[in-house]
Structures are given as structure tokens and as C-alpha cells.
Amino acid sequence: MIDPRLHIISKRLGGIKRIIAVSGSKGGIGKSTVASALALCMAKNGCRTGLLDLDLSGPSTHVILGAEGLYPKEDKGLVPPEIHGIKYMSIIYFSGNNPSPLRGQDISNIIIELLTITIWGQLDVLILDMPPGISDSILDIIRLIKRMEFLVVTTPSKIAIDVMKKELRILVELNIPVIGILENMRTKEFSALPDKISDLSIPLLGSINLDESIEDAMGNADKLIKTVFFGQLEKLFIEQIKDSRYA
Amino acid sequence: MHEWALAESVICTISDEINKNNLSRISRVTLKIGELQQIDIEIFRFAIDTVLESYELAVDKASIVLETEPCTLKCNTCESEWSFKEHMRKMQEDDAEAIHFIPEIAHTYIRCPSCGSPDFNIRKGRGVWIESIEGEV
Numbered sequence: 043m044i045d046p047r048l049h050i051i052s053k054r055l056g057g058i059k060r061i062i063a064v065s066g067s068k069g070g071i072g073k074s075t076v077a078s079a080l081a082l083c084m085a086k087n088g089c090r091t092g093l094l095d096l097d098l099s100g101p102s103t104h105v106i107l108g109a110e111g112l113y114p115k116e117d118k119g120l121v122p123p124e125i126h127g128i129k130y131m132s133i134i135y136f137s138g139n140n141p142s143p144l145r146g147q148d149i150s151n152i153i154i155e156l157l158t159i160t161i162w163g164q165l166d167v168l169i170l171d172m173p174p175g176i177s178d179s180i181l182d183i184i185r186l187i188k189r190m191e192f193l194v195v196t197t198p199s200k201i202a203i204d205v206m207k208k209e210l211r212i213l214v215e216l217n218i219p220v221i222g223i224l225e226n227m228r229t230k231e232f233s234a235l236p237d238k239i240s241d242l243s244i245p246l247l248g249s250i251n252l253d254e255s256i257e258d259a260m261g262n263a264d265k266l267i268k269t270v271f272f273g274q275l276e277k278l279f280i281e282q283i284k285d286s287r288y289a
Numbered sequence: 290m291h292e293w294a295l296a297e298s299v300i301c302t303i304s305d306e307i308n309k310n311n312l313s314r315i316s317r318v319t320l321k322i323g324e325l326q327q328i329d330i331e332i333f334r335f336a337i338d339t340v341l342e343s344y345e346l347a348v349d350k351a352s353i354v355l356e357t358e359p360c361t362l363k364c365n366t367c368e369s370e371w372s373f374k375e376h377m378r379k380m381q382e383d384d385a386e387a388i389h390f391i392p393e394i395a396h397t398y399i400r401c402p403s404c405g406s407p408d409f410n411i412r413k414g415r416g417v418w419i420e421s422i423e424g425e426v
Binding site for chain 1: 391
């Protein structure tokens with residue numbers, strides 16, 4: 043028996059220059075907010091951008107972006123609708139606001155199906171909002187999407203850093219390119235993270251301060267773009283954005 | 290029209306298998322179409338034939354055979370088994386369409402008819418797969 047879907051995925055992703063997986067092993071570290079804001083940032087700066095929410099057990103980028111009333115267009119597959127200049131794909135088009143109790147094999151199948159039927163076309167960058175943890179779904183995504191670069195998000199929390207380091211060790215072992223580590227929700231003036239990751243050969247891209255105004259910007263991309271959080275993220279990623287645009 | 294995306298995956302696989310095994314002739318390709326995905330067989334057949342032409346493979350359309358397979362679901366909680374057909378009759382059109390695109394979305398809209406659990410396995414008849422590709426070197 044052959045699963046034909048596995049043979050078309052590289053072609054479906056063939057028109058995309060860069061694929062950036064926004065990852066972070068702990069839940070609640072702002073990974074989906076970073077993924078959504080990074081996609082907004084890329085689109086705002088002239089990159090043809092896609093965002094694929096692969097956190098299938100807890101999709102949330104639609105809440106952050108205020109994506110309501112959207113549905114993909116059928117044209118020899120599913121063409122993602124655009125929101126704020128981003129081609130946006132999520133399981134919520136199919137599950138709505140209902141819970142989807144899924145086992146590992148079901149999650150793997152959904153990821154494969156989404157990668158098979160989504161017609162992205164030409165993109166400068168596709169941002170993936172990854173599920174938390176180092177689960178079979180992460181391993182599937184690594185197996186299926188060959189040209190991925192990881193952006194690993196953490197908070198200053200000892201727990202988050204400890205779990206992140208385990209993820210990074212696996213990524214290094216698998217020879218997966220890692221753009222760097224992003225410290226989110228920093229509360230102190232000086233970051234302790236450089237000392238804590240000195241044993242890893244992964245660059246620290248920078249830190250973003252805890253921004254309490256972010257909650258008010260959820261669901262409103264125009265407000266999100268005006269937050270301190272977004273400004274700091276844009277500053278940190280301006281070179282990455284240029285690389286993506288001119289790659 | 291999402292059938293086209295799946296049809297292309299099938300033809301792409303046949304092409305890969307021809308190249309991998311240096312096949313000079315394909316005698317039969319057997320496709321299984323699981324009932325859960327509610328594939329429109331006429332559209333899928335047309336898409337298979339059309340995509341096959343665009344790939345310019347030395348494969349006769351008639352050698353690609355489509356067989357449908359009923360879908361069976363089994364509850365992980367009470368071990369009851371039931372057929373998707375039983376649910377299909379009472380499903381909302383939008384819910385059925387969501388399952389058409391992503392069969393695992395069945396877990397969102399279907400519950401075990403015996404105990405109400407959403408925790409069940411799709412035992413067979415999920416979607417499209419290739420049962421066999423027969424050919425000569």
C-alpha cells in the first residue's frame with residue numbers, strides 16, 4: 043500500500059523560498075503570537091507570506107489575527123484566503139470552534155492532508171506555527187518538510203528554558219537549521235538567557251519585553267502592529283525579512 | 290474540485306514508481322477510495338485521466354482502476370463498531386463537507402452511537418491510497 047499524498051508534498055511547497063517553523067516546547071510562551079506577528083511583519087515589509095497553523099490540538103492564530111468568516115477557495119486543491127496580506131491556512135476552517143479530540147495518528151494524517159491539498163503558489167516565506175512539545179507531530183513535520191528552518195521561542199522561565207534546550211538538542215542531532223532563539227516576555231532589564239544557553243551553539247536573536255498591552259490587541263492586527271511587542275520583533279527580524287524578500 | 294489535488298498525488302506517485310523501478314509498462318494500478326472522504330468518483334476519475342495526460346506517462350487510462358471501500362469506525366472507549374454510512378444520513382451538509390476535505394475532522398462531528406465518546410479509530414475506508422502498482426521492467 044502506498045500513501046500517494048507523500049509524493050506530492052515537496053511539489054506543493056516548491057514555490058516557497060523559505061519555510062520558518064516557529065517552535066517552542068512549552069505551552070503559553072507566546073509562540074503563536076510570535077508566529078502570527080512574524081507573518082504580519084513579513085507581509086508588512088513586502089514579503090509574499092503564508093501562515094500555516096499546525097498546532098492542531100490548540101489552534102489559536104485565527105484568534106490572534108481576528109480571522110473570521112474566511113474559507114479557502116477550491117481550485118484544484120484549496121487556495122488559502124488572505125488576511126492582512128497573509129495567505130492563511132488553519133484547521134479551524136473545517137472544525138470551526140468545536141473541539142477536535144485527536145490521537146497522534148489522526149494529527150499526522152491531518153498534517154499530511156493539509157500539506158497535500160493546500161495550494162500556496164509562489165511565496166517568499168511560509169511561517170509554521172508548530173505544536174508544543176517534541177511529539178510525533180513535530181517529527182512528522184520534520185520528516186515531511188525538508189527545507190525548514192526553526193525559530194525557537196522561550197520565556198525567561200527556568201522551566202521553559204530547560205524544555206527548550208531538550209528540543210534544541212534534538213534539532214541539532216537531526217541537522218535541522220535553527221535561525222536562533224527568541225526570548226519572549228522578558229521582565230528584567232538584563233537577560234539571563236545568554237549564560238543559560240552558552241553550552242549550545244545556537245545564537246540568541248534577542249529579547250522581547252513582556253508587553254501587557256498585547257492582550258488588548260488580540261484579534262485586531264492593526265492594534266497588534268502598534269504594540270511595543272511588534273516593534274521589538276520587527277527590529278529583531280529586519281535582516282531576516284530582507285533575506286526572505288531578496289532570496 | 291479538491292479531488293484534483295488528490296488525483297495529482299496519485300499520478301505523481303505512479304511517475305515516481307516508474308522512475309524508481311525502471312518500469313517500461315504499467316499493467317494495473319489499483320486505487321482504493323475510502324468512503325469517509327466522500328470523493329466524487331466521476332470528478333476524481335476525470336481528474337485522474339486529465340492529470341495523467343499532463344504528466345505524459347506511458348500509462349493507459351484504463352489500467353488505473355478505482356475501487357471504493359466502506360468506512361468502519363471503532364470506539365476506543367466501549368469498542369463498538371459502526372459504519373460511517375449510518376452517520377452520513379443524519380449529518381449536516383457543512384459537517385460532511387469538512388470531513389470531505391480532512392477526514393479526521395470526523396472526530397469533531399461524530400460521536401460513538403453507543404456511548405457518545407469522540408475517541409474512536411477510523412479502522413478502514415479513510416481516504417485515497419494506492420493498493421498496488423503492477424508493471425514490467
